[in-house]
Amino acid sequence: MKLRSMTAIALALVAVMSASAGFDNDFSGATLRVDYYHTGTASAEHLALDRVRVEGPWPGSRTQLIDTTNLGRYLVEVVDLDSNRLLYTRGFCSIYGEWETTGEAQEGTWRAIPEAVRVPEPRRPFQLRIRKRDRQQSFREIWSISIDPASRFVDRAPVPSGDVWAVMEHGDPSVKVDLVVLGDGYTAKEMDKFRADVERIVGALLAIEPFASHKQDFNVRAVNTLAEHSGISRPRAGVFRNTPLGTRYNAFDLERYVLTFDDRAWRDAASAAPYDFALILVNEREYGGGGIHNLYAITAAGSPSAPCLVAHEFGHHFAGLADEYYTGSVAYQDLPGGKVEPWEPNVTALLDPTKLKWRDLVLPDTPLPTPWNKAAFEKRSWESQGRRKASQAEEVPEQAADAARRERRERLIELLGKNEYADKVGVFEGAMYVAKGLYRPGVDCLMFEMTEARFCPVCRRAIERIIDLYTR
Ligand SMILES: [Zn+2]
Numbered sequence: 412m413k414l415r416s417m418t419a420i421a422l423a424l425v426a427v428m429s430a431s432a433g434f435d436n437d438f439s440g441a442t443l444r445v446d447y448y449h450t451g452t453a454s455a456e457h458l459a460l461d462r463v464r465v466e467g468p469w470p471g472s473r474t475q476l477i478d479t480t481n482l483g484r485y486l487v488e489v490v491d492l493d494s495n496r497l498l499y500t501r502g503f504c505s506i507y508g509e510w511e512t513t514g515e516a517q518e519g520t521w522r523a524i525p526e527a528v529r530v531p532e533p534r535r536p537f538q539l540r541i542r543k544r545d546r547q548q549s550f551r552e553i554w555s556i557s558i559d560p561a562s563r564f565v566d567r568a569p570v571p572s573g574d575v576w577a578v579m580e581h582g583d584p585s586v587k588v589d590l591v592v593l594g595d596g597y598t599a600k601e602m603d604k605f606r607a608d609v610e611r612i613v614g615a616l617l618a619i620e621p622f623a624s625h626k627q628d629f630n631v632r633a634v635n636t637l638a639e640h641s642g643i644s645r646p647r648a649g650v651f652r653n654t655p656l657g658t659r660y661n662a663f664d665l666e667r668y669v670l671t672f673d674d675r676a677w678r679d680a681a682s683a684a685p686y687d688f689a690l691i692l693v694n695e696r697e698y699g700g701g702g703i704h705n706l707y708a709i710t711a712a713g714s715p716s717a718p719c720l721v722a723h724e725f726g727h728h729f730a731g732l733a734d735e736y737y738t739g740s741v742a743y744q745d746l747p748g749g750k751v752e753p754w755e756p757n758v759t760a761l762l763d764p765t766k767l768k769w770r771d772l773v774l775p776d777t778p779l780p781t782p783w784n785k786a787a788f789e790k791r792s793w794e795s796q797g798r799r800k801a802s803q804a805e806e807v808p809e810q811a812a813d814a815a816r817r818e819r820r821e822r823l824i825e826l827l828g829k830n831e832y833a834d835k836v837g838v839f840e841g842a843m844y845v846a847k848g849l850y851r852p853g854v855d856c857l858m859f860e861m862t863e864a865r866f867c868p869v870c871r872r873a874i875e876r877i878i879d880l881y882t883r
Pocket residue numbers: 735757852853856857858859866867868869870
């Protein structure tokens with residue numbers, strides 16, 4: 412028995428060693444960042460190279476180079492030019508992917524949005540391909556370029572040194588999830604506040620399962636960036652600021668959506684630390700945030716809802732989780748119907764219940780679709796949204812809005828808790844901005860109404876899968 416387990420360990424070691432030898436054979440060990448512009452309308456799409464630059468050591472896994480998660484609207488592929496061998500792939504989402512579904516894009520307005528992909532730097536000339544899902548969810552190539560890493564067109568200037576500090580370090584970046592935390596709208600005098608915000612919000616995020624059980628799998632580092640003025644732009648309120656990372660409220664003219672379109676700015680700041688994932692805290696009290704798979708998550712650090720909000724946005728960013736809510740306001744007009752199975756791990760069109768992607772988590776006596784008090788929930792939800800719209804017109808102070816949010820949350824906990832299958836995994840109709848034809852796995856979840864700081868079991872499993880992708 413003992414001999415057998417020792418043989419198993421030896422075999423596992425050989426496997427890891429040969430995998431990492433494979434990595435060293437194909438890759439230099441550095442990170443290559445390819446900056447490009449993603450341009451178009453809802454019906455035309457072009458990508459154009461901006462620049463290629465070398466960043467610090469590759470922080471990702473050296474053994475799990477091919478992405479088997481099937482997440483994201485886009486997929487980047489690195490292919491060796493000589494042998495046509497696929498060396499690296501990763502799924503991702505982008506701001507462009509959201510923008511092309513807005514009314515502005517559908518009316519034919521052109522827009523160029525800067526984006527980047529980061530890959531381990533190949534030793535030899537390679538082809539970089541970007542694929543995008545078609546209506547049937549299959550990936551089709553939309554762009555490819557050849558890059559010779561030895562070329563003088565690859566920028567090898569040292570990355571900005573940055574004022575980096577460790578929040579927690581648990582080991583070698585190649586076997587840990589490396590999270591970088593950036594701040595926007597913090598002045599030099601507010602660096603202590605930034606530090607306290609980072610510790611409080613990262614602490615809240617990593618207290619939620621499944622992160623809590625996997626704390627040892629994370630390295631978290633923060634980078635100080637100094638703003639001239641406190642706070643960020645809030646166009647709807649007529650407030651505009653120049654901030655180091657370019658974050659702003661009202662992305663796509665939505666009240667609470669915070670993004671930065673200044674891709675170079677935040678990536679340059681982030682490159683001071685090894686990172687697989689990025690969290691940007693904005694120095695604001697007003698409720699708001701955003702999260703895009705394999706891009707970044709953003710949260711207003713001063714909002715009383717920040718602990719739930721950070722987990723929700725990080726769920727989008729980290730595991731490609733879909734919004735499970737459907738009664739809020741969104742800018743997207745090209746809403747998913749129920750005709751194609753979404754790629755997101757926590758929403759289903761239930762086209763074939765026998766192939767339900769979370770079938771193994773559903774108890775045999777749980778009906779599919781699963782009954783819940785949908786009508787009562789919708790009535791309550793529309794009522795409170797009507798009240799919120801009215802209060803926006805009156806410019807109710809943020810404090811009163813927080814109190815209303817808290818009260819709404821408590822009433823929702825009571826209402827949703829009344830369901831027979833409240834704590835069971837099932838298939839509950841209403842998800843991803845549509846009331847009919849799309850289903851979510853639980854009555855409540857952090858990706859649904861954020862009433863409690865808890866992910867449903869399907870979202871928890873999706874998160875664990877990503878932790879696994881970066882820690883072996
Ligand atoms: Zn969920």
